[in-house]
Amino acid sequence: MIGLKMAEQVNLNLILPTRGETKILNVLWELGQATVEEVIKHPSFPTRPNYKTTQTLLRIMEEKGLARHSTRGRVFVFAPCVTRDQVTRMSVQNLLEQTFAGSLTDMMVGVIETGTVKESELEELEALIRNYRTQRASSSK
Numbered sequence: 001m002i003g004l005k006m007a008e009q010v011n012l013n014l015i016l017p018t019r020g021e022t023k024i025l026n027v028l029w030e031l032g033q034a035t036v037e038e039v040i041k042h043p044s045f046p047t048r049p050n051y052k053t054t055q056t057l058l059r060i061m062e063e064k065g066l067a068r069h070s071t072r073g074r075v076f077v078f079a080p081c082v083t084r085d086q087v088t089r090m091s092v093q094n095l096l097e098q099t100f101a102g103s104l105t106d107m108m109v110g111v112i113e114t115g116t117v118k119e120s121e122l123e124e125l126e127a128l129i130r131n132y133r134t135q136r137a138s139s140s141k
Helices: 019-031 036-040 051-064 084-100 104-112 119-139
Strands: 067-072 075-080
Touching: 019 036, 019 051, 019 067, 019 075, 019 084, 036 051, 036 075, 051 067, 051 075, 084 104
Parallel strands: none
Antiparallel strands: 067 075
């Protein structure tokens, strides 16, 4: 991936979260930590999720290494074990490998051809590519 140093690469043992787990992770990333009650009351959910279902998802997320808990009195407080950046990078890598057979060019053409890319975003991508090439050229000397 462009601009990744070896130390920044995603832990390949990371199990990608499901859609529901990602919604919970978004709450945990925003709050830093939360109880089940705090998760289900978060305004990011259009309708309040079921308490037991959320509790079960959090336990599964612990088994996957996506979250952990500590206790506050008699209540479990959950915190993320992965960063948003780790999940994003792994999701992109997974999409690249599974959908585009590892071809970054095919993936980028697919994104650009959706017609949803703004001119300012294309300019930003071009600048990122130029910076990447400059850094790579200077580090290989």
